[in-house]
Amino acid sequence: MKHVIAVIVENKPGVLARVSSMFARRGFNIHSLTVGPTEDDTMSRMTVVVDGPEMEQIIKQLYKLVHTVKVTEFEPGTAIEREIMLVRVNADAKRRGEILDAARVWEARAVDVGVATITFEVTGPPERLADFLQLMNSYGIVSLAKSGRIALPRDQKSNKKQLKSA
């Protein structure tokens, strides 16, 4: 099962390397990892999607990194989760209309149209991206670029499980 954790780290050089090195060394599997600024410019937020049952160890090991300030695991359904992707599909003149119709239903934006392909941008919850991809598969996916996941807790304090360092 995949778990989503938010890791607030000090915004210092090399902090991403520290986190990924720890995951590699301990044999934890990262499904995706994103990092970016937060409302506080001394801190960065990482959103890590991890496989596997060792959540307690993963969280404790993250806390052991000196630059880790806070780790939060989201209970399923308690976070707003988003991904973005760019997907280029085969779209010859014959099927172009059909593909664009489908894309409209999914709120996928056509961001590049070529002779034989269309490139869509899709943003949303991970399941939506997965469903769109499945649909486009039948037309033939030429290339795909996908971001990692970002997440914020929903504004309901009681819904999230916070793991303190001690």
Next chain:
Amino acid sequence: MAEQLTGAEALIRSLEYEGVEVVFGMPGGAILPAYDPLLDSSIRHVLARHEQGAGHMASGYAHATGRVGVAVVTSGPAATNILTALQDAYMDSVPMVVVSGQVATTAIGNDAFQEAHTWGMSMPATKHNELVTSADEIPDLIREAFHLASTGRKGPVLIDIPKDVLGATMTWHRPGEVRLPGYRPAVKGHPKQVKAAVDLIERSERPVFYVGGGVVAAGATEELQRFAEMIHVPMVTTLMARGAFPDSNPLNLGMPGMHGTYTATTALQRSDLLITLGARFDDRITGDVKQFAPEAKVIHVDIDPAEIGKIRFADVPIVGDAKIVLEQLIAQTERGGPQPNRDAWFAAINEWRTTHPLSYEQDPDGPIQQQYVIEELQRLTGGDATIVAGVGQHQMWTSQFWRFEEPRRWINSGGLGTMGYAVPAAIGAKAGRPEDVVFAIDGDGCFQMTGSELITAAVENIPIKVAVMNNASLGMVKQWQNLFYDGRLSQTALSPTVPDFVKFAEACGCVGLRADRPSEVAGVIEQALAINDRPVLIEFTCDPEAMVFPMVPAGGSNDDIILSREDLA
């Protein structure tokens, strides 16, 4: 008054500010600027012959004194040389600060001469590390390094400083408060868990303390003694905890695990409650984890939350400093009820003790047994010596047969099992506690890895003593080949005569002595103990066929202890 210093001067002043009295190291290109102000400093520099040696010296110093050990090395090959010592200290939670030189910031990433990615390579081998990018940061980063090394779960910290940063000018300022928003090591145990622990103990019929190196690190040995005697519960002391509790106290069952005493290992195995203090359920202790202490509930006290539940589920987890948690446990026990009758438990333990003591035989006309040397050493020093071991059979026999009475007088490489640890670590220990007799007990294989540090000992006037147990083999590996590879000995034979250890010692400026027969053992030890102005090496020509027992084969169950060669038939 704004005083202008170079980064190098700021570094040395910061080390002085931390109260550093001695650093171990070797100069070179990138660190050169730091060696100049060192000339004018009160800090003593011990010139090691290899940076791995410098690292283990810092470790030995830290073990012996409880203070932070410091090593200073240059970039590239020096930094890679000290990596082994960093990983070693990391595994054994030894407080150390290593300062390494780095190529100039303008050259980093260009494969410059003697460039190595020290920051990246040392990251998984340290508690924390930093690459300094401006001379202004030096006072605060050095303060932070010492703070991190010596608090919480102790460990090594590396500070990598580029040459141009050492050369740059900065305005000196005393380091401020350490500001690490994510670093808040727990100190006090949660009162609810402390109470739960005491309740469990009061209901346990077969409790045993499982004591690890964390108790020594926390300086909690007096509290441990008080608590153990108060509730009258037996204990096992792991390889890293020998000396945390006196061996002369009948509650101490000795070392558990792969080469532990039958009684210690079996007591864990039959227990209904492990009172775990600063120990981490290492595979050398547990054997097959699934079959380890199957009936025991677990109280686990550790300063590192990640150790709790990592290997074995803890019924009562207590995150905190062992010294403070022990005080809490004592206070809570004073308020609690009586301890149950544990006569049956002690009867079982005493039965194991009498039926399965540690034993060996010294044939007066046969080859020297290492256990005999250790016992003679103990007798002739009156036990008043700091013992430093290498890795292998000699290490296990020393842990088994030396009677430890005090903490910080047993120094060895437990977690990493680093051959070559003993001689440099002994030098560090002696540098930190010059009044103590420091005896390295080393294997002939281990000695050949770092024996050149005898030169350091002689030239720097650090008169350690070294017993080389020459069994003409990589004994521990040979033992495994004998036991698990049908006696097919592959690359485990060492020459019985090359090197000539006595001549080697003499060539290094030390006294060399040799004992070939049991009858010579006491005499050479007495001779060695009488020499205090130079390092002394004694070569003991030992039985090459001896094996360490008891033994639990790696990954096996602690119920299946091999007690002797005869057990194998």
